[in-house]
Amino acid sequence: MNAMPDERPRLDAEEAATLAGLAARVRELTEAAVLTGVDAAEAAAVADEVAALTARLGAERREFPPFAASxxxxxxxxxxxxxxxxxxxxxxxxxxxxxxxxxxxxxxxxxxxxxxxxxxxxxxxxxxxxxxxxxxxxxxxxxxxxxxxxxxxxxxxxxxxxxxxxxxxxxxxxxxxxxxxxxxxxxxxxxxxxxxxxxxxxxxxxxxxxx
Amino acid sequence: MNAMPDERPRLDAEEAATLAGLAARVRELTEAAVLTGVDAAEAAAVADEVAALTARLGAERREFPPFAASxxxxxxxxxxxxxxxxxxxxxxxxxxxxxxxxxxxxxxxxxxxxxxxxxxxxxxxxxxxxxxxxxxxxxxxxxxxxxxxxxxxxxxxxxxxxxxxxxxxxxxxxxxxxxxxxxxxxxxxxxxxxxxxxxxxxxxxxxxxxx
The missing domain is CATH 3.10.129.10 (Hotdog Thioesterase)
Known part of the structure:
Protein backbone atom coordinates (compact mmCIF):
# COMPACT_ATOMS: atom_id res chain seq x y z
CA MET A 1 0.00 0.00 0.00
CA ASN A 2 3.01 2.29 0.14
CA ALA A 3 3.59 4.12 -3.12
CA MET A 4 7.23 3.96 -4.04
CA PRO A 5 8.82 7.08 -5.51
CA ASP A 6 9.30 5.66 -8.97
CA GLU A 7 5.55 5.22 -9.40
CA ARG A 8 4.99 8.94 -8.98
CA PRO A 9 4.25 11.12 -11.99
CA ARG A 10 7.03 13.68 -12.60
CA LEU A 11 6.30 17.16 -13.88
CA ASP A 12 8.75 19.50 -15.56
CA ALA A 13 8.85 23.16 -14.53
CA GLU A 14 6.42 24.34 -17.22
CA GLU A 15 3.77 21.70 -16.44
CA ALA A 16 4.17 22.46 -12.74
CA ALA A 17 3.72 26.20 -13.34
CA THR A 18 0.46 25.65 -15.25
CA LEU A 19 -0.93 23.41 -12.51
CA ALA A 20 0.25 25.87 -9.84
CA GLY A 21 -1.83 28.52 -11.62
CA LEU A 22 -4.84 26.20 -11.55
CA ALA A 23 -4.29 25.52 -7.83
CA ALA A 24 -4.04 29.27 -7.14
CA ARG A 25 -7.42 29.82 -8.83
CA VAL A 26 -9.00 26.97 -6.81
CA ARG A 27 -7.52 28.51 -3.63
CA GLU A 28 -9.25 31.81 -4.49
CA LEU A 29 -12.50 29.94 -5.22
CA THR A 30 -12.23 28.24 -1.81
CA GLU A 31 -12.04 31.60 -0.03
CA ALA A 32 -14.86 33.00 -2.16
CA ALA A 33 -17.04 29.98 -1.26
CA VAL A 34 -16.44 30.53 2.46
CA LEU A 35 -17.16 34.27 2.33
CA THR A 36 -19.83 34.46 -0.37
CA GLY A 37 -23.06 36.23 0.38
CA VAL A 38 -24.81 35.47 -2.93
CA ASP A 39 -28.30 34.02 -2.75
CA ALA A 40 -28.97 30.28 -2.62
CA ALA A 41 -29.99 29.99 -6.29
CA GLU A 42 -26.73 31.59 -7.45
CA ALA A 43 -24.65 29.49 -5.01
CA ALA A 44 -26.31 26.32 -6.32
CA ALA A 45 -25.77 27.40 -9.95
CA VAL A 46 -22.07 28.03 -9.28
CA ALA A 47 -21.84 24.63 -7.55
CA ASP A 48 -23.12 22.97 -10.75
CA GLU A 49 -20.49 24.81 -12.80
CA VAL A 50 -17.79 23.71 -10.36
CA ALA A 51 -18.89 20.09 -10.79
CA ALA A 52 -18.58 20.46 -14.57
CA LEU A 53 -15.00 21.74 -14.19
CA THR A 54 -14.18 18.82 -11.89
CA ALA A 55 -15.37 16.47 -14.63
CA ARG A 56 -13.15 18.25 -17.18
CA LEU A 57 -10.07 17.90 -14.96
CA GLY A 58 -10.99 14.29 -14.24
CA ALA A 59 -10.95 13.36 -17.93
CA GLU A 60 -7.33 12.34 -17.31
CA ARG A 61 -6.70 11.43 -13.70
CA ARG A 62 -3.37 10.37 -12.14
CA GLU A 63 -3.30 7.75 -9.42
CA PHE A 64 -0.95 9.79 -7.21
CA PRO A 65 -0.13 13.46 -6.70
CA PRO A 66 2.87 14.48 -8.82
CA PHE A 67 6.46 15.12 -7.76
CA ALA A 68 8.88 17.60 -9.31
CA ALA A 69 10.84 16.11 -12.22
CA SER A 70 14.26 17.24 -11.05
CA MET B 1 -8.92 43.31 15.54
CA ASN B 2 -10.87 40.59 17.28
CA ALA B 3 -14.20 39.93 15.63
CA MET B 4 -16.89 39.73 18.25
CA PRO B 5 -19.53 37.05 17.83
CA ASP B 6 -22.36 39.46 17.15
CA GLU B 7 -20.63 40.72 14.01
CA ARG B 8 -20.74 37.27 12.46
CA PRO B 9 -23.23 36.48 9.73
CA ARG B 10 -25.75 33.82 10.81
CA LEU B 11 -27.11 31.24 8.42
CA ASP B 12 -30.28 29.22 8.82
CA ALA B 13 -30.23 25.49 8.09
CA GLU B 14 -31.37 25.85 4.47
CA GLU B 15 -28.78 28.51 3.58
CA ALA B 16 -26.12 26.42 5.32
CA ALA B 17 -27.12 23.31 3.34
CA THR B 18 -26.82 25.14 0.01
CA LEU B 19 -23.39 26.49 0.90
CA ALA B 20 -22.31 23.06 2.19
CA GLY B 21 -23.19 21.68 -1.25
CA LEU B 22 -21.06 24.36 -2.87
CA ALA B 23 -18.16 23.57 -0.50
CA ALA B 24 -18.47 19.84 -1.31
CA ARG B 25 -18.15 20.61 -5.02
CA VAL B 26 -15.08 22.83 -4.41
CA ARG B 27 -13.59 19.99 -2.30
CA GLU B 28 -14.01 17.63 -5.28
CA LEU B 29 -12.49 20.24 -7.60
CA THR B 30 -9.52 20.53 -5.24
CA GLU B 31 -8.83 16.79 -5.48
CA ALA B 32 -9.34 16.84 -9.24
CA ALA B 33 -6.82 19.71 -9.54
CA VAL B 34 -4.20 17.76 -7.57
CA LEU B 35 -4.66 14.55 -9.56
CA THR B 36 -5.47 15.86 -13.02
CA GLY B 37 -3.47 14.63 -15.96
CA VAL B 38 -5.11 16.85 -18.61
CA ASP B 39 -2.78 18.81 -20.85
CA ALA B 40 -1.57 22.32 -20.03
CA ALA B 41 -3.97 24.09 -22.40
CA GLU B 42 -6.99 22.39 -20.82
CA ALA B 43 -5.70 23.01 -17.28
CA ALA B 44 -5.24 26.71 -18.11
CA ALA B 45 -8.71 26.91 -19.68
CA VAL B 46 -10.27 25.36 -16.58
CA ALA B 47 -8.30 27.79 -14.39
CA ASP B 48 -9.89 30.70 -16.29
CA GLU B 49 -13.36 29.22 -15.73
CA VAL B 50 -12.59 28.81 -12.02
CA ALA B 51 -11.62 32.50 -11.85
CA ALA B 52 -14.96 33.43 -13.42
CA LEU B 53 -16.84 31.41 -10.78
CA THR B 54 -14.80 33.10 -8.03
CA ALA B 55 -15.94 36.44 -9.41
CA ARG B 56 -19.58 35.30 -9.38
CA LEU B 57 -19.35 34.21 -5.72
CA GLY B 58 -17.54 37.43 -4.87
CA ALA B 59 -20.39 39.59 -6.18
CA GLU B 60 -21.64 39.56 -2.57
CA ARG B 61 -18.82 39.00 -0.10
CA ARG B 62 -19.13 38.72 3.68
CA GLU B 63 -16.42 40.15 5.91
CA PHE B 64 -16.29 37.04 8.12
CA PRO B 65 -17.03 33.33 7.72
CA PRO B 66 -20.59 32.56 8.85
CA PHE B 67 -21.80 30.90 12.04
CA ALA B 68 -24.87 28.72 12.45
CA ALA B 69 -28.00 30.70 13.26
CA SER B 70 -29.09 28.61 16.23
Whole structure:
Protein backbone atom coordinates (compact mmCIF):
# COMPACT_ATOMS: atom_id res chain seq x y z
CA MET A 1 0.00 0.00 0.00
CA ASN A 2 3.01 2.29 0.14
CA ALA A 3 3.59 4.12 -3.12
CA MET A 4 7.23 3.96 -4.04
CA PRO A 5 8.82 7.08 -5.51
CA ASP A 6 9.30 5.66 -8.97
CA GLU A 7 5.55 5.22 -9.40
CA ARG A 8 4.99 8.94 -8.98
CA PRO A 9 4.25 11.12 -11.99
CA ARG A 10 7.03 13.68 -12.60
CA LEU A 11 6.30 17.16 -13.88
CA ASP A 12 8.75 19.50 -15.56
CA ALA A 13 8.85 23.16 -14.53
CA GLU A 14 6.42 24.34 -17.22
CA GLU A 15 3.77 21.70 -16.44
CA ALA A 16 4.17 22.46 -12.74
CA ALA A 17 3.72 26.20 -13.34
CA THR A 18 0.46 25.65 -15.25
CA LEU A 19 -0.93 23.41 -12.51
CA ALA A 20 0.25 25.87 -9.84
CA GLY A 21 -1.83 28.52 -11.62
CA LEU A 22 -4.84 26.20 -11.55
CA ALA A 23 -4.29 25.52 -7.83
CA ALA A 24 -4.04 29.27 -7.14
CA ARG A 25 -7.42 29.82 -8.83
CA VAL A 26 -9.00 26.97 -6.81
CA ARG A 27 -7.52 28.51 -3.63
CA GLU A 28 -9.25 31.81 -4.49
CA LEU A 29 -12.50 29.94 -5.22
CA THR A 30 -12.23 28.24 -1.81
CA GLU A 31 -12.04 31.60 -0.03
CA ALA A 32 -14.86 33.00 -2.16
CA ALA A 33 -17.04 29.98 -1.26
CA VAL A 34 -16.44 30.53 2.46
CA LEU A 35 -17.16 34.27 2.33
CA THR A 36 -19.83 34.46 -0.37
CA GLY A 37 -23.06 36.23 0.38
CA VAL A 38 -24.81 35.47 -2.93
CA ASP A 39 -28.30 34.02 -2.75
CA ALA A 40 -28.97 30.28 -2.62
CA ALA A 41 -29.99 29.99 -6.29
CA GLU A 42 -26.73 31.59 -7.45
CA ALA A 43 -24.65 29.49 -5.01
CA ALA A 44 -26.31 26.32 -6.32
CA ALA A 45 -25.77 27.40 -9.95
CA VAL A 46 -22.07 28.03 -9.28
CA ALA A 47 -21.84 24.63 -7.55
CA ASP A 48 -23.12 22.97 -10.75
CA GLU A 49 -20.49 24.81 -12.80
CA VAL A 50 -17.79 23.71 -10.36
CA ALA A 51 -18.89 20.09 -10.79
CA ALA A 52 -18.58 20.46 -14.57
CA LEU A 53 -15.00 21.74 -14.19
CA THR A 54 -14.18 18.82 -11.89
CA ALA A 55 -15.37 16.47 -14.63
CA ARG A 56 -13.15 18.25 -17.18
CA LEU A 57 -10.07 17.90 -14.96
CA GLY A 58 -10.99 14.29 -14.24
CA ALA A 59 -10.95 13.36 -17.93
CA GLU A 60 -7.33 12.34 -17.31
CA ARG A 61 -6.70 11.43 -13.70
CA ARG A 62 -3.37 10.37 -12.14
CA GLU A 63 -3.30 7.75 -9.42
CA PHE A 64 -0.95 9.79 -7.21
CA PRO A 65 -0.13 13.46 -6.70
CA PRO A 66 2.87 14.48 -8.82
CA PHE A 67 6.46 15.12 -7.76
CA ALA A 68 8.88 17.60 -9.31
CA ALA A 69 10.84 16.11 -12.22
CA SER A 70 14.26 17.24 -11.05
CA UNK A 71 14.62 16.81 -7.32
CA UNK A 72 17.65 18.49 -5.82
CA UNK A 73 18.60 15.70 -3.44
CA UNK A 74 16.48 14.08 -0.75
CA UNK A 75 14.03 16.87 -0.09
CA UNK A 76 10.37 17.09 0.84
CA UNK A 77 9.89 19.93 -1.63
CA UNK A 78 9.77 17.35 -4.40
CA UNK A 79 6.16 16.99 -3.26
CA UNK A 80 4.44 19.55 -5.46
CA UNK A 81 1.08 18.79 -3.85
CA UNK A 82 2.16 18.83 -0.20
CA UNK A 83 -0.80 20.16 1.87
CA UNK A 84 1.33 22.87 3.53
CA UNK A 85 3.94 23.95 1.01
CA UNK A 86 2.67 22.53 -2.27
CA UNK A 87 2.03 25.11 -5.00
CA UNK A 88 -0.14 22.47 -6.75
CA UNK A 89 -2.36 21.88 -3.70
CA UNK A 90 -5.24 24.35 -3.20
CA UNK A 91 -5.33 23.38 0.50
CA UNK A 92 -1.81 24.71 1.04
CA UNK A 93 -1.46 28.45 1.82
CA UNK A 94 1.15 27.65 0.13
CA UNK A 95 4.43 28.33 1.94
CA UNK A 96 7.66 28.73 0.01
CA UNK A 97 10.47 27.61 2.32
CA UNK A 98 14.14 28.43 1.88
CA UNK A 99 16.96 26.52 3.52
CA UNK A 100 19.93 28.67 4.54
CA UNK A 101 23.52 27.43 4.40
CA UNK A 102 23.46 26.89 8.17
CA UNK A 103 20.38 24.64 7.95
CA UNK A 104 17.69 27.10 9.00
CA UNK A 105 14.39 26.57 7.18
CA UNK A 106 12.42 29.78 6.84
CA UNK A 107 9.28 30.99 5.07
CA UNK A 108 6.86 33.90 5.17
CA UNK A 109 3.16 33.23 4.68
CA UNK A 110 -0.25 34.77 5.25
CA UNK A 111 -3.33 32.81 6.31
CA UNK A 112 -6.77 34.01 5.25
CA UNK A 113 -10.23 33.41 6.73
CA UNK A 114 -10.41 29.78 5.56
CA UNK A 115 -7.76 28.95 8.23
CA UNK A 116 -9.68 30.59 11.07
CA UNK A 117 -10.14 29.01 14.50
CA UNK A 118 -11.12 31.55 17.16
CA UNK A 119 -12.57 34.64 15.46
CA UNK A 120 -9.79 36.60 13.66
CA UNK A 121 -7.09 34.12 14.71
CA UNK A 122 -5.41 31.15 13.03
CA UNK A 123 -6.80 27.73 14.02
CA UNK A 124 -4.39 26.12 16.52
CA UNK A 125 -4.35 22.94 14.45
CA UNK A 126 -3.32 24.89 11.34
CA UNK A 127 -0.32 26.34 13.20
CA UNK A 128 0.54 22.78 14.28
CA UNK A 129 0.30 21.57 10.67
CA UNK A 130 2.60 24.34 9.43
CA UNK A 131 5.16 23.70 12.17
CA UNK A 132 5.19 19.94 11.54
CA UNK A 133 6.10 20.66 7.93
CA UNK A 134 8.72 23.34 8.65
CA UNK A 135 10.43 21.28 11.36
CA UNK A 136 10.27 18.23 9.06
CA UNK A 137 12.03 20.21 6.33
CA UNK A 138 14.70 21.25 8.85
CA UNK A 139 15.18 17.57 9.70
CA UNK A 140 15.37 16.69 5.99
CA UNK A 141 17.96 19.45 5.48
CA UNK A 142 20.38 17.41 7.63
CA UNK A 143 20.26 14.68 4.97
CA UNK A 144 18.11 12.47 7.23
CA UNK A 145 14.46 13.12 6.35
CA UNK A 146 11.98 11.29 8.54
CA UNK A 147 8.41 10.82 9.60
CA UNK A 148 7.11 12.69 12.66
CA UNK A 149 7.53 10.62 15.84
CA UNK A 150 6.69 13.32 18.40
CA UNK A 151 5.56 16.94 18.05
CA UNK A 152 5.13 19.30 21.00
CA UNK A 153 3.55 22.72 20.62
CA UNK A 154 3.34 25.66 23.02
CA UNK A 155 0.91 28.43 22.06
CA UNK A 156 2.25 31.64 23.60
CA UNK A 157 -0.28 34.05 22.13
CA UNK A 158 -2.94 34.02 19.38
CA UNK A 159 -1.64 33.95 15.79
CA UNK A 160 -3.35 36.65 13.70
CA UNK A 161 -5.01 36.03 10.32
CA UNK A 162 -4.37 38.22 7.31
CA UNK A 163 -0.86 39.43 8.15
CA UNK A 164 2.58 38.10 7.12
CA UNK A 165 3.79 35.40 9.51
CA UNK A 166 7.30 33.99 9.70
CA UNK A 167 7.96 30.29 10.27
CA UNK A 168 11.48 29.16 11.10
CA UNK A 169 13.02 25.86 12.21
CA UNK A 170 16.37 24.19 12.66
CA UNK A 171 17.54 20.69 13.48
CA UNK A 172 19.39 20.52 16.77
CA UNK A 173 20.72 16.95 16.77
CA UNK A 174 21.01 13.85 14.54
CA UNK A 175 21.32 10.40 16.14
CA UNK A 176 21.37 7.70 13.48
CA UNK A 177 17.90 7.73 11.87
CA UNK A 178 16.57 10.23 14.47
CA UNK A 179 16.58 14.01 14.03
CA UNK A 180 15.51 16.52 16.70
CA UNK A 181 14.27 19.91 15.51
CA UNK A 182 12.66 23.04 16.91
CA UNK A 183 10.99 26.09 15.46
CA UNK A 184 8.52 28.93 15.78
CA UNK A 185 5.81 30.98 14.12
CA UNK A 186 6.19 34.73 14.69
CA UNK A 187 3.81 37.64 14.12
CA UNK A 188 4.83 40.76 12.11
CA UNK A 189 5.96 42.48 15.35
CA UNK A 190 8.53 39.69 15.77
CA UNK A 191 6.82 38.15 18.78
CA UNK A 192 6.66 34.36 18.77
CA UNK A 193 3.09 33.05 18.77
CA UNK A 194 3.75 29.28 18.69
CA UNK A 195 6.86 27.25 19.59
CA UNK A 196 7.43 23.63 18.55
CA UNK A 197 9.90 20.84 19.14
CA UNK A 198 9.81 17.53 17.31
CA UNK A 199 11.52 14.24 16.72
CA UNK A 200 11.59 12.79 13.20
CA UNK A 201 12.61 9.21 12.46
CA UNK A 202 13.58 7.89 9.05
CA UNK A 203 11.82 4.53 8.53
CA UNK A 204 14.37 1.84 7.74
CA UNK A 205 12.71 0.99 4.44
CA UNK A 206 12.98 4.65 3.35
CA UNK A 207 16.76 4.81 3.59
CA UNK A 208 16.99 5.67 -0.12
CA UNK A 209 14.15 8.02 0.63
CA UNK A 210 11.28 9.15 -1.55
CA UNK A 211 10.76 12.43 0.33
CA MET B 1 -8.92 43.31 15.54
CA ASN B 2 -10.87 40.59 17.28
CA ALA B 3 -14.20 39.93 15.63
CA MET B 4 -16.89 39.73 18.25
CA PRO B 5 -19.53 37.05 17.83
CA ASP B 6 -22.36 39.46 17.15
CA GLU B 7 -20.63 40.72 14.01
CA ARG B 8 -20.74 37.27 12.46
CA PRO B 9 -23.23 36.48 9.73
CA ARG B 10 -25.75 33.82 10.81
CA LEU B 11 -27.11 31.24 8.42
CA ASP B 12 -30.28 29.22 8.82
CA ALA B 13 -30.23 25.49 8.09
CA GLU B 14 -31.37 25.85 4.47
CA GLU B 15 -28.78 28.51 3.58
CA ALA B 16 -26.12 26.42 5.32
CA ALA B 17 -27.12 23.31 3.34
CA THR B 18 -26.82 25.14 0.01
CA LEU B 19 -23.39 26.49 0.90
CA ALA B 20 -22.31 23.06 2.19
CA GLY B 21 -23.19 21.68 -1.25
CA LEU B 22 -21.06 24.36 -2.87
CA ALA B 23 -18.16 23.57 -0.50
CA ALA B 24 -18.47 19.84 -1.31
CA ARG B 25 -18.15 20.61 -5.02
CA VAL B 26 -15.08 22.83 -4.41
CA ARG B 27 -13.59 19.99 -2.30
CA GLU B 28 -14.01 17.63 -5.28
CA LEU B 29 -12.49 20.24 -7.60
CA THR B 30 -9.52 20.53 -5.24
CA GLU B 31 -8.83 16.79 -5.48
CA ALA B 32 -9.34 16.84 -9.24
CA ALA B 33 -6.82 19.71 -9.54
CA VAL B 34 -4.20 17.76 -7.57
CA LEU B 35 -4.66 14.55 -9.56
CA THR B 36 -5.47 15.86 -13.02
CA GLY B 37 -3.47 14.63 -15.96
CA VAL B 38 -5.11 16.85 -18.61
CA ASP B 39 -2.78 18.81 -20.85
CA ALA B 40 -1.57 22.32 -20.03
CA ALA B 41 -3.97 24.09 -22.40
CA GLU B 42 -6.99 22.39 -20.82
CA ALA B 43 -5.70 23.01 -17.28
CA ALA B 44 -5.24 26.71 -18.11
CA ALA B 45 -8.71 26.91 -19.68
CA VAL B 46 -10.27 25.36 -16.58
CA ALA B 47 -8.30 27.79 -14.39
CA ASP B 48 -9.89 30.70 -16.29
CA GLU B 49 -13.36 29.22 -15.73
CA VAL B 50 -12.59 28.81 -12.02
CA ALA B 51 -11.62 32.50 -11.85
CA ALA B 52 -14.96 33.43 -13.42
CA LEU B 53 -16.84 31.41 -10.78
CA THR B 54 -14.80 33.10 -8.03
CA ALA B 55 -15.94 36.44 -9.41
CA ARG B 56 -19.58 35.30 -9.38
CA LEU B 57 -19.35 34.21 -5.72
CA GLY B 58 -17.54 37.43 -4.87
CA ALA B 59 -20.39 39.59 -6.18
CA GLU B 60 -21.64 39.56 -2.57
CA ARG B 61 -18.82 39.00 -0.10
CA ARG B 62 -19.13 38.72 3.68
CA GLU B 63 -16.42 40.15 5.91
CA PHE B 64 -16.29 37.04 8.12
CA PRO B 65 -17.03 33.33 7.72
CA PRO B 66 -20.59 32.56 8.85
CA PHE B 67 -21.80 30.90 12.04
CA ALA B 68 -24.87 28.72 12.45
CA ALA B 69 -28.00 30.70 13.26
CA SER B 70 -29.09 28.61 16.23
CA UNK B 71 -26.13 27.70 18.37
CA UNK B 72 -26.86 25.09 21.00
CA UNK B 73 -24.82 26.65 23.77
CA UNK B 74 -21.16 27.57 23.78
CA UNK B 75 -19.86 25.23 21.11
CA UNK B 76 -17.19 25.34 18.45
CA UNK B 77 -19.53 23.69 15.96
CA UNK B 78 -21.23 27.05 15.49
CA UNK B 79 -18.30 27.67 13.15
CA UNK B 80 -19.71 26.42 9.86
CA UNK B 81 -16.44 27.21 8.09
CA UNK B 82 -14.04 25.66 10.60
CA UNK B 83 -11.01 24.32 8.65
CA UNK B 84 -11.35 20.81 10.18
CA UNK B 85 -15.03 20.21 10.81
CA UNK B 86 -16.75 22.91 8.78
CA UNK B 87 -19.15 21.67 6.12
CA UNK B 88 -18.89 25.12 4.48
CA UNK B 89 -15.08 25.03 4.24
CA UNK B 90 -13.63 23.17 1.23
CA UNK B 91 -10.35 22.76 3.17
CA UNK B 92 -12.07 20.64 5.83
CA UNK B 93 -12.39 16.87 5.16
CA UNK B 94 -15.00 17.71 6.82
CA UNK B 95 -15.41 15.78 10.07
CA UNK B 96 -18.81 15.47 11.69
CA UNK B 97 -18.22 15.11 15.42
CA UNK B 98 -20.71 13.78 17.93
CA UNK B 99 -20.51 14.37 21.66
CA UNK B 100 -21.71 11.46 23.79
CA UNK B 101 -23.51 11.92 27.12
CA UNK B 102 -20.27 11.08 28.94
CA UNK B 103 -18.35 13.83 27.13
CA UNK B 104 -16.53 11.74 24.53
CA UNK B 105 -16.14 13.53 21.20
CA UNK B 106 -16.00 11.12 18.28
CA UNK B 107 -16.01 11.27 14.49
CA UNK B 108 -15.20 9.08 11.52
CA UNK B 109 -13.47 10.58 8.50
CA UNK B 110 -11.47 9.66 5.42
CA UNK B 111 -8.56 11.69 4.08
CA UNK B 112 -7.81 11.66 0.37
CA UNK B 113 -4.62 12.37 -1.58
CA UNK B 114 -4.75 16.13 -0.97
CA UNK B 115 -3.82 15.41 2.68
CA UNK B 116 -0.78 13.29 1.82
CA UNK B 117 2.58 13.61 3.56
CA UNK B 118 4.78 10.52 3.07
CA UNK B 119 3.56 8.61 0.00
CA UNK B 120 0.19 6.90 0.78
CA UNK B 121 0.09 8.26 4.34
CA UNK B 122 -1.59 11.22 6.00
CA UNK B 123 0.65 14.27 6.53
CA UNK B 124 1.73 14.36 10.20
CA UNK B 125 0.63 17.98 10.43
CA UNK B 126 -2.85 17.11 9.17
CA UNK B 127 -3.23 14.53 11.96
CA UNK B 128 -2.11 17.22 14.40
CA UNK B 129 -4.69 19.65 13.01
CA UNK B 130 -7.49 17.10 13.35
CA UNK B 131 -6.50 16.20 16.92
CA UNK B 132 -6.28 19.85 17.98
CA UNK B 133 -9.86 20.30 16.84
CA UNK B 134 -11.22 17.07 18.35
CA UNK B 135 -9.52 17.65 21.72
CA UNK B 136 -10.70 21.27 21.62
CA UNK B 137 -14.28 20.09 21.12
CA UNK B 138 -13.87 17.72 24.09
CA UNK B 139 -12.69 20.68 26.16
CA UNK B 140 -15.64 22.76 24.95
CA UNK B 141 -18.02 19.91 25.86
CA UNK B 142 -17.16 20.53 29.54
CA UNK B 143 -18.72 23.99 29.21
CA UNK B 144 -15.26 25.63 29.26
CA UNK B 145 -14.15 26.09 25.64
CA UNK B 146 -10.67 27.49 25.24
CA UNK B 147 -7.77 28.24 22.97
CA UNK B 148 -4.96 25.70 22.63
CA UNK B 149 -2.15 26.37 25.13
CA UNK B 150 -0.15 23.16 24.64
CA UNK B 151 -0.56 20.21 22.28
CA UNK B 152 1.62 17.09 22.43
CA UNK B 153 1.47 14.41 19.76
CA UNK B 154 2.98 10.93 19.62
CA UNK B 155 2.94 9.23 16.22
CA UNK B 156 2.83 5.48 16.87
CA UNK B 157 2.51 4.29 13.27
CA UNK B 158 1.69 5.85 9.87
CA UNK B 159 -1.93 6.92 9.34
CA UNK B 160 -3.27 5.55 6.04
CA UNK B 161 -5.01 7.66 3.39
CA UNK B 162 -8.26 6.59 1.77
CA UNK B 163 -9.71 4.49 4.60
CA UNK B 164 -12.13 5.40 7.41
CA UNK B 165 -10.28 6.76 10.44
CA UNK B 166 -11.74 7.28 13.89
CA UNK B 167 -10.90 10.33 16.00
CA UNK B 168 -11.87 10.34 19.66
CA UNK B 169 -11.15 12.65 22.60
CA UNK B 170 -12.25 13.35 26.13
CA UNK B 171 -11.50 16.03 28.69
CA UNK B 172 -9.77 14.66 31.77
CA UNK B 173 -9.76 17.65 34.11
CA UNK B 174 -11.12 21.19 34.43
CA UNK B 175 -9.30 23.74 36.64
CA UNK B 176 -10.96 27.14 36.41
CA UNK B 177 -10.42 28.36 32.86
CA UNK B 178 -8.08 25.43 32.05
CA UNK B 179 -9.19 22.12 30.53
CA UNK B 180 -6.92 19.10 29.98
CA UNK B 181 -7.92 16.66 27.23
CA UNK B 182 -6.52 13.63 25.43
CA UNK B 183 -7.43 11.69 22.32
CA UNK B 184 -6.41 9.50 19.42
CA UNK B 185 -6.72 8.75 15.74
CA UNK B 186 -7.21 5.05 14.98
CA UNK B 187 -6.97 3.07 11.73
CA UNK B 188 -9.79 0.73 10.57
CA UNK B 189 -8.10 -2.21 12.35
CA UNK B 190 -8.58 -0.33 15.62
CA UNK B 191 -4.88 0.35 16.14
CA UNK B 192 -4.04 3.85 17.34
CA UNK B 193 -1.86 5.74 14.88
CA UNK B 194 -1.53 9.08 16.73
CA UNK B 195 -2.06 10.00 20.39
CA UNK B 196 -2.50 13.55 21.68
CA UNK B 197 -2.77 15.40 24.95
CA UNK B 198 -3.57 19.09 25.21
CA UNK B 199 -4.31 21.96 27.53
CA UNK B 200 -6.93 24.52 26.51
CA UNK B 201 -7.36 27.85 28.27
CA UNK B 202 -10.41 30.09 28.00
CA UNK B 203 -9.22 33.68 27.51
CA UNK B 204 -10.71 35.92 30.20
CA UNK B 205 -12.33 38.22 27.65
CA UNK B 206 -14.12 35.23 26.07
CA UNK B 207 -15.99 34.26 29.21
CA UNK B 208 -19.29 34.85 27.38
CA UNK B 209 -17.62 32.97 24.53
CA UNK B 210 -18.05 33.23 20.81
CA UNK B 211 -16.83 29.71 20.15
Missing amino acids: PDGVRMDRQLANPVTGPLNPLAPPIELEVTSDGIVRGEFTLGPVYEGPPSYVHGGVSAMVLDQVLGMAAAATGTPGMTATLELRYRRPTPLGVPLLAEAKASRVEGRKVFASGTIAAPDGRVTVEATALFVMPQRFVTSQY | PDGVRMDRQLANPVTGPLNPLAPPIELEVTSDGIVRGEFTLGPVYEGPPSYVHGGVSAMVLDQVLGMAAAATGTPGMTATLELRYRRPTPLGVPLLAEAKASRVEGRKVFASGTIAAPDGRVTVEATALFVMPQRFVTSQY
